[in-house]
Amino acid sequence: MVGIGFGPSNLSLATALDELGGESGGPAIDAVFLEKQPALGWHRGMLLPGAKMQISFLKDLVTFRNPASPYSFVSYLHAKGRLAAYANRNEFFPSRREFHDYLEWVEARFTKYVTYDSEVVSVQPLRDDRGHVDQLRLHVRETGSADATRVVQARNIVVSTGLVARMPDGIGHGPGVWHSSEYLTRFQTLDAARVRSVAVVGAGQSAAEIARHVYDNLPDADVYAILSPLGYTVADNTPLANQVFDPASVDDFYFSSDRAKDAVWHYHRNTNYSVVDDELIRDLYERQYADELGRSTRLTFLNLSRAQSAETVHGRTRVAVQSLRSGEVDHLDVDLLVCATGYDPMDPAAMLGELAGLCLRDEQGRLRLDRDYRVATSPELRCGVYLQGGSEHTHGLSSSLLSNIAVRSGEIANSLARYCATSAAEADADVAAGRTDLSGVKVV
Numbered sequence: 001m002v003g004i005g006f007g008p009s010n011l012s013l014a015t016a017l018d019e020l021g022g023e024s025g026g027p028a029i030d031a032v033f034l035e036k037q038p039a040l041g042w043h044r045g046m047l048l049p050g051a052k053m054q055i056s057f058l059k060d061l062v063t064f065r066n067p068a069s070p071y072s073f074v075s076y077l078h079a080k081g082r083l084a085a086y087a088n089r090n091e092f093f094p095s096r097r098e099f100h101d102y103l104e105w106v107e108a109r110f111t112k113y114v115t116y117d118s119e120v121v122s123v124q125p126l127r128d129d130r131g132h133v134d135q136l137r138l139h140v141r142e143t144g145s146a147d148a149t150r151v152v153q154a155r156n157i158v159v160s161t162g163l164v165a166r167m168p169d170g171i172g173h174g175p176g177v178w179h180s181s182e183y184l185t186r187f188q189t190l191d192a193a194r195v196r197s198v199a200v201v202g203a204g205q206s207a208a209e210i211a212r213h214v215y216d217n218l219p220d221a222d223v224y225a226i227l228s229p230l231g232y233t234v235a236d237n238t239p240l241a242n243q244v245f246d247p248a249s250v251d252d253f254y255f256s257s258d259r260a261k262d263a264v265w266h267y268h269r270n271t272n273y274s275v276v277d278d279e280l281i282r283d284l285y286e287r288q289y290a291d292e293l294g295r296s297t298r299l300t301f302l303n304l305s306r307a308q309s310a311e312t313v314h315g316r317t318r319v320a321v322q323s324l325r326s327g328e329v330d331h332l333d334v335d336l337l338v339c340a341t342g343y344d345p346m347d348p349a350a351m352l353g354e355l356a357g358l359c360l361r362d363e364q365g366r367l368r369l370d371r372d373y374r375v376a377t378s379p380e381l382r383c384g385v386y387l388q389g390g391s392e393h394t395h396g397l398s399s400s401l402l403s404n405i406a407v408r409s410g411e412i413a414n415s416l417a418r419y420c421a422t423s424a425a426e427a428d429a430d431v432a433a434g435r436t437d438l439s440g441v442k443v444v
């Protein structure tokens, strides 16, 4: 099995495969992971000081699947000597920085299974003389060295390449125009003394966090928050609504009608999409209020507004901002424009290349997925193609989130083991009947 991408989802899969265990004490399935970054990095551009996780520490890589796992957040705290100190905080939500440290702690146990600086650019099905595909050839670009490529063969792949950063229509990247996903990385190299004004586009959690970070860290800069609604919408974190992320909700969603699926999306998208934590909204409002009191407006909310386009004028960025009230367009000159305009769901089609042609789609053109996250494929394809992410249409709201990765990766590991056992038995039968030799059955 080759895992494509090594973020939390496939890191969780590594722990699940480890739990399955092989005869020799190692993993039951030969597995490697390919990751395009030079090291594990979980949304490094948004590891803002003080930013908190939006899920409980109990929703770590393993606990919902196996509370006794040695890779839990609690085990991490214990290993680091911080268990009592953490418990004293009465806090379910770790900081994003601590969660990243936890991920690195787990990763350290699996480093030998990961090859970094390796971006999978396409996947080619290898046909035998009967037209069957029992092997996939992955073309890998070595991101650390210019133009270097290599190939890796696999029987199964698990694609977990994450969300895709989305810029607003009409606005492209530039030296003074960033997407939120790269914010902190670029902020660290910013000549802060030269920045007098910053605009942040968006109405979600990242937009609000960045507006606050700019306000607090560039004390001489004016901050413009450009958002379409009147105010940020509060994230629904109440217990009944939170059930939408329970493992059992995946079954409910998967086996329900299209109408019911649409209703769940409609009612509960405010648990995650374009919403902001209550505490952060109040925090920003207090800053604006304190400004007014001191008669020095530094934070301005351009609400019911839309950033239409951006161009460079005399070394600054001129943003065209359309009022949704009047339709009128005003121009705002800033030193930095940050677009916290979200992400598109993972769509592996481009990366899968030729293999995508063997993957079946529904009437709306979306990939068809079995309950075990295995893509439905043409019969000649005897390899497994699994998705972690990109399954919002079949498995529901938790697909791109952390909430369910412990259980999901366990389900994928079990499915892989089941299919491996079946194909090994088929291969034995073929050999016994003199129909094939075994070369090509062993993976990786």
Ligand SMILES: Cc1cc2nc3c(=O)[nH]c(=O)nc-3n(C[C@H](O)[C@H](O)[C@H](O)COP(=O)(O)OP(=O)(O)OC[C@H]3O[C@@H](n4cnc5c(N)ncnc54)[C@H](O)[C@@H]3O)c2cc1C
Binding pocket: 004, 005, 006, 007, 008, 009, 010, 034, 035, 036, 037, 041, 042, 043, 046, 052, 053, 054, 055, 118, 119, 120, 121, 160, 161, 162, 163, 206, 351, 388, 389, 400, 401, 402, 403
């Ligand atoms: C700022 C931010 C905060 C978030 N906070 C939360 C939260 O608190 N709770 C929550 O539930 N969700 C949160 N999310 C949602 C987020 O999707 C998940 O936290 C998590 O990242 C999903 O893990 P993943 O492994 O599926 O994807 P990712 O973490 O995106 O990992 C995908 C990996 O694949 C690699 N990759 C991509 N393409 C290739 C390729 N072709 N070849 C090789 N490698 C490739 C990438 O470099 C990356 O390392 C947050 C998202 C953001 C942006």
